[in-house]
Amino acid sequence: MSSTYEPVHCDSKECKILPDDQYDGGCVNGGQCGYAVQYDDGRNTTGVYSSDTLTLAPGVVVVRNFRFGCGYNQSKQFDMYDGLLGLGGAPESLAVQTSATYGGAFSYCLPAVSRGTGFLALGAPRSNSTASGGFSFTPMSRIPEVATFYKVTITGISVGGKRLLIPVSAFSGGMIIDSGTTITSLPYTANKALQSAFRAAMASYPLRRDGPLETCYNLTGHSNVVVPRVALTFTGGATIELNVPNGVLVELDGTGPDGSTGVLGSLNQRTFEVLYDAGRGIIGFRSGAC
Incomplete structure (x- = not known):
C-alpha cells in the first residue's frame, strides 16, 4: 500500500x-x-x-x-x-488535473507495431523548440454534454492522391479523436466513397468477404503489397496521410448517417504525434514521430 x-x-x-x-x-x-x-x-x-x-x-x-x-x-x-489513463476533457482526467502546470496540453505517439516504442508528453512544445516544427493544426471543438471528447472536422478524403467526391455536409457532425477506440468510423456516404476507391486500388488482391470489416484482404503469397495512400484533410487545411508501413491499416467502419459524429481510432493514429492543446483550441498532427 x-x-x-x-x-x-x-x-x-x-x-x-x-x-x-x-x-x-x-x-x-x-x-x-x-x-x-x-x-x-x-x-x-x-x-x-x-x-x-x-x-x-x-x-x-x-x-x-x-x-x-x-x-x-x-x-x-x-x-x-x-x-x-484518462486524457479527456473531464475533470477526472490527467490532462485536466495537471492543467495548472501544463495548460491542459499533451501529446502522444502510438507505435506502428505493438513491440515498438511510443511516448506520452505533458505540455505543448515550446515555439522555439525543434519538436514544435512539423505539426499540421486544425481547430478543436467540444461536445458540451460529453466533456471528455475532443472533436475535429474532416473536409475531404483522398485515395492515391485523388480527392473523393464527398459532400462537405457528410462530415458536419465532426470526428472524435479517440485513442481508446481501435477502428475509425465515418458517416455512411464518406465510408462508401472511401470503400469503393480503396477496393478499386486493391483490386489485385483477394478480398476477405468473411472478415468483420469492409477492407480486409487475404495477402497470402503476396510478398510485395502496394497499398494506396489515404489522406484525411481537416478544417484549416491540415492533411495527414495514413501511411503506416506494417500492412493494410485503412479499415474504416461506416454505420452512421451523414452528419453523424465519426471517430478517428487508434489504428489510424499510429506513428503520428497527436497534440491536444486545449488552451489554444487546436489539435496538431506530426507524422513519423515514433
Whole structure:
C-alpha cells in the first residue's frame, strides 16, 4: 500500500462533482466515495474514488493528490488491463488535473507495431523548440454534454492522391479523436466513397468477404503489397496521410448517417504525434514521430 494513498471522502467536493450519469457518487465502505462507470460496449468498473502521488518520470513529472478510480469490480474485458489513463476533457482526467502546470496540453505517439516504442508528453512544445516544427493544426471543438471528447472536422478524403467526391455536409457532425477506440468510423456516404476507391486500388488482391470489416484482404503469397495512400484533410487545411508501413491499416467502419459524429481510432493514429492543446483550441498532427 502506498504511504500517500487516501480514499476520497463521499462528502468532499471532489466526490460531489462526479457526473451523475457515469458515477454513483455515493458513500461506500464507511464514508469512502464510490464510483461506477458503464461504457457503451458493455464494459464496466466500480470501486472507490481515491487520491495518491503519481510519478510519471522521477523528479520530472510528479502529480500530488492525483485522483483516480481504484476499481474493485470489473467486467471481464477490464480484467485484462492494469488500468486506463484518462486524457479527456473531464475533470477526472490527467490532462485536466495537471492543467495548472501544463495548460491542459499533451501529446502522444502510438507505435506502428505493438513491440515498438511510443511516448506520452505533458505540455505543448515550446515555439522555439525543434519538436514544435512539423505539426499540421486544425481547430478543436467540444461536445458540451460529453466533456471528455475532443472533436475535429474532416473536409475531404483522398485515395492515391485523388480527392473523393464527398459532400462537405457528410462530415458536419465532426470526428472524435479517440485513442481508446481501435477502428475509425465515418458517416455512411464518406465510408462508401472511401470503400469503393480503396477496393478499386486493391483490386489485385483477394478480398476477405468473411472478415468483420469492409477492407480486409487475404495477402497470402503476396510478398510485395502496394497499398494506396489515404489522406484525411481537416478544417484549416491540415492533411495527414495514413501511411503506416506494417500492412493494410485503412479499415474504416461506416454505420452512421451523414452528419453523424465519426471517430478517428487508434489504428489510424499510429506513428503520428497527436497534440491536444486545449488552451489554444487546436489539435496538431506530426507524422513519423515514433
